[in-house]
Amino acid sequence: MKMKKDRMDEPADNLKKTFSSAMKYLSVNYKKIILITVTLMAALVFAFIKTASANTFSSYNINEIEVNWVPDKTIVATKTLPATAADSTVVEKGEVIAKKQIPIDEIQYKKLKKMAETASYVDYRAFANSALYHVVLVVLVFFFASRVFFPGGLEFKELFTECIFYVAIFCSAVIANKSVEFSSPYTTCMWIPAVFCVFIVAILFGQLNAVFFSIIVSFSVLNACAYEIEPFIFTLATTLTASRIVHKIERRTDMVAAAIVQAVLNVVFLLVIKIIFNSSLSEKWISMFGVALNGFLSGILCLGMLTPLEVILNTASPFRLMELSDLNNATMKKMLVTAGGTYNHSMMVASLAESACREIGANSLLARVGAYYHDIGKIENPEYFVENQTGIDNVHNSINPSLSVTVIRSHVKRGVEKAYALRLPGPVIDIISEHHGNQVLSYFYNEAKKIDPDVNPDDYSYTGNPPSTRESAVVMLADTVEAACRTLEKKSVPALDKFITTLINGKIEHGQLDNCGLTFKDINIIHDSFVQILTGYYHSRIEYPEQKENAEKEQKVQESIGAAKEAEVKSEEKTSVKTENKSEVKSAAKTETKSESKSPVKTEGRTSAKSTAKSEETKSRRTKGKTNAK
Secondary structure: HHHHHHHHHHHHHHHHHHHHHHHHHHHHHHHHHHHHHHHHHHHHHHHHHHHHOEEEEEEEHHHHHHOOOOOOOOOOOOEEEEEOOOOOOOOOOOOEEEEOOOOHHHHHHHHHHHHOOOOOOHHHHHHHHHHHHHHHHHHHHHHHHOOOOOOOOOOOHHHEEEEHHHHHHHHHHHHHHHHOOOOOHHHHEEEEEEHHHHHHHHHHHOOOHHHHHHHHHHHHEEEEEEEEOOHHHHHHHHHHHHHHHHHOOOOOOOHHHHHHHHHHHHHHHHHHHHHHOOOOOOOOOOHHHHHHHHHHHHHHHHHHHHHOOOOOOOOOHHHHHHOOOOOOOOOOOOOOOOOHHHHHHHHHHHHHHHHHHHHHHHHHHHHHHHHOOOOHHHHHOOOHHHHHOOOOHHHHHHHOHHHHHHHHHHHHHHHHHHHOOOOHHHHHHHHHOOOOOOOOOOHHHHHHHHHHOOOOOHHHHHHOOOOOOOOHHHHHHHHHHHHHOOOOOOOOOOHHHHHHEEEEEEHHHHHOOOOOOOOHHHHHHHHHHHHHHHHHHOOOOOHHHHHHHHHHHHHHHHHHHHHHHHHHHHHHHHHHHHHHHHHHHHHHHHHHHHHHHHHHHHHHHHHHHHHHHHHHHHHHHHHHHHHOEE
């Protein structure tokens, strides 16, 4: 009975869990849901305008219909259309205009044409189809924006920008397709600003984001152009290439070259599409010039729009990162003056992180900038950090370990606060806040355990989160490796290799690399990159056979010279000892002769005093001789 009751409660429990999960998702993403809903409504407004102004009925276009056409469904008039001076045809509401699978005659064709060309007649079926189409695109957007592709999730500003661009592209495609002069599928391509929008998205938010955006807007163009395949293929091809062209662009002047390349590719794609669909190459030649101008102006306008968008959205674009990598800014100058050790440490960490990220295919520019700024929180109290304690006593030797930990941990929080004050991009701030994760400060924890064995490890741990991106994880590893390798006495290649392996394995064991997306292959590549950079930095080199022979010969010569000097010193010492002994014998004889003529008491006193002085002098000479010999 109990098992049956448990089985009956399972559906209710699952329903509660599903409901709680849905409510949690809504509470976290309600802003994004509202934004996407508003965007859908805006797109549907333009879809309604397109449908109301189209010559359609029941999703059929009158231009594709003629007498004896066989409909695949029954067509019923939804509105009464009276006769006019120009057209005497009358259509009654509810009238069956055409029956399924029965060819239409001339009268039926006229009624269908009147329905299609009347401005007041709206084909709600076609509008419903368009609305359903956009709902499917919304589902596709939620799929692309999931954590499967973006582990950190899409930021609201990214989604907001892309939604605005989506509406602009769909609106321009609808208007171009409706105009008489540019109704051709090839001339319509001239007026679609998809390449411009993808340029912006790729530079500001990354290539992966731009690829997904390209797919979405291409399908929106397909709907806007009445499902004509040519604009869809052209938009998809040009936007995907646009996202790739600006993938590794670093200078603003490179956008001019990108604009020229895109203009050429636009013409090539249009020619290929015309060849595939057997269109005349000479027909609508203006379309060739138009798509070329579209591609070139897209790059130039993107160059002009990037600066204000970078300031408004505060994104980690390549251009913004290049500006932040300039070490002549006020923050880096202050660090150099007040915390020189931290400055040099940051430069080395930047070299390690940039090289490793380049090897694994991560954003090397972001890693370099993040490494530059990862320790800006140390500027306020530089004397509490060992790299800045050259020539002074360690401050932590005179304070309690708990106070030391408070000061050390605070540099992360202060760094984040400074980063927000400087309006650094979000990914750079994430690197600053995550470069120590939540690991324990083992030195101060062990010192505290000597005082109190029951001390809580959490009180001696960093309060941040483990790295959430590959760049953040690489900066953490570079920071740890650079600081620790300074303590090595023998910085040979095997010693560095073994020590770096130990340090990286320690991070893995403590769970610091669980959420960053690094694979074991990436970690091996990072390890080898660190070893290579540090080996060159510490000037560890392999001795060649000739160098070894020369070193051995030089060592033998030095040993022989040293032995000769030692023998010479010993001989001098023996000579001085013999001379001292002879002088002692002579002085003793003289003393005895004089003592015979003088009183015994005085003679003994003087003799003992002289002999004592002589013995002390002899000892001092021997000591000096031994010292010189050594």
